[in-house]
Amino acid sequence: MAANSNEVIEMLKHSYSMEIETVMNYLANSINLDGVRAEEIKNRLAADVNEELGHAMQLGNRIKQLGGQVPGSLDVTLSQKHLQPPADTTDVVGVIRAVIEAEQAAIDQYKKIIRATEGDDYVTQDLCVKLLADEEQHLILFKGFLKEYAKES
Numbered sequence: 001m002a003a004n005s006n007e008v009i010e011m012l013k014h015s016y017s018m019e020i021e022t023v024m025n026y027l028a029n030s031i032n033l034d035g036v037r038a039e040e041i042k043n044r045l046a047a048d049v050n051e052e053l054g055h056a057m058q059l060g061n062r063i064k065q066l067g068g069q070v071p072g073s074l075d076v077t078l079s080q081k082h083l084q085p086p087a088d089t090t091d092v093v094g095v096i097r098a099v100i101e102a103e104q105a106a107i108d109q110y111k112k113i114i115r116a117t118e119g120d121d122y123v124t125q126d127l128c129v130k131l132l133a134d135e136e137q138h139l140i141l142f143k144g145f146l147k148e149y150a151k152e153s
């Protein structure tokens with residue numbers, strides 16, 4: 001059965017929080033990492049900051065259209081322990097693994113919304129399918145980085 005619109009708004013807010021937290025952690029990691037091996041990952045994370053922020057903006061607009069309110073900083077739920085910048089600023093592999101985990105979590109949440117809106121809220125569903133496609137691309141890219149970087153270390 002399709003979720004009611006309040007449930008959909010809550011799920012969208014959860015995705016919104018995840019995107020905002022991802023922005024914070026990709027930004028921090030894109031600046032903090034050190035070393036030759038880190039350069040490519042830093043550049044990629046810096047580019048992703050803008051993409052993830054774009055996701056948050058689209059989710060926010062949909063929350064508003066459904067009659068909800070976009071949460072402020074005190075109302076977002078933060079939980080990405082694995083994505084905290086490592087004490088060892090050359091731990092590129094650790095960051096890549098954490099990014100993979102974050103992308104997988106985003107994918108799981110979008111799939112949940114896609115299922116919950118089936119047969120009812122096609123606009124939200126369409127948005128989440130598009131965002132899902134972006135996250136799958138990020139996931140595949142970082143899985144590729146892991147193959148190479150895990151071999152080298």
Ligand SMILES: [Fe+2]
Nearest residue numbers: 019052055106
């Ligand atoms: Fe995203």
Ligand SMILES: [Fe+2]
Nearest residue numbers: 103134135138
């Ligand atoms: Fe992503």
